Amino acid sequence: MPPADPPDTKWKGSREAWLDAAFALLLESGVDSVRILPLAKRLNVSRTSFYWFFKDREALLDALIERWREKNTQGLVRQTEAYADSIVEAILNVFDCWLDPELFDAQLEFAIRSWALQSDKVAREIDAADETRLEALTRMFVRHDFETLAANVRGRTIYLTQIGYISMKTREALEVRMRRIPAYVEIFTGQAPQRHELQRFHARHGYVPGTDGRKSDGIPRES
Structure with missing residues (x-):
């Protein structure tokens, strides 16, 4: 401690x-x-x-890694394990990470991955985090009756797409992002979200369809 x-x-x-x-x-x-x-x-x-x-600067840097690990890796894992009646609701739980920096901080993720380019130690931390997150996403799909290989591929598709967009540092308006959510869900799960599922998701993020919304890092997006 x-x-x-x-x-x-x-x-x-x-x-x-x-x-x-x-x-x-x-x-x-x-x-x-x-x-x-x-x-x-x-x-x-x-x-x-x-x-x-x-103790020294190295101890401070280690503490930074630990805080990132708890915030982003464990934040994502917890969302994959959150209660969901369907795979659609499970995916929307994960999408909460891309909309709420308290669950997953995209700017911090970018900074740590940039640091990893200079440090083998941090690169190993990134590798471990990627493995943990991908395993969590795979387990989420398996719990919703997807075959293991398909579960892994779908989890990788979600994760690698999002990490790619974080690396690109792109942004979009909340209204644009929310309009794209149903298509992302259907691509990632093979199932279209129901109206009540989207309504709950919108409510969690204070979004009212037809408004401009705010801007922040989040769901896979274009500049």
Whole structure:
């Protein structure tokens, strides 16, 4: 377990504050920018206070990987395991990840994958995450009576498509994305979503058909 924050954190910051600042720099400028002095300046704390929370920079980077693993990999796995009456509802549960950065952060995913190009260690973490996520998607299809090979291919199609779009850093309006959802569902599952299934999905994301909606990273999309 990480050490508890010291009693007086006013001049030291906190472990979570250091991690938040590190993530911000990672997203802005890449892993080479994630260094103790710039982080201390950003937090307006003493450089030496870093060592209350982390042994060294490598320990901080390890903590960043762990947070990504919990947020994105476990977030996706949990959605594949969420209750669903049908494979369509199960897929819509997974699609929640692409619409809700609290479940799966696309910007963070891009940053970690960019980091992996410079680090064999991080590349191995990516490989492990990909395997875990693909296995979870395969199990989801198997639970809904798909044969194992077909389940794996469908899971790979969903996952590799989405990772490709994240890598392209493309964006689309929420209205455009929602109009495409039924076609994506049918392509990925072989079944068209029912009206009530789409209505529940729309409601979860505060979407009213016919509105412009917001913009954010999410379901496979075009620029």
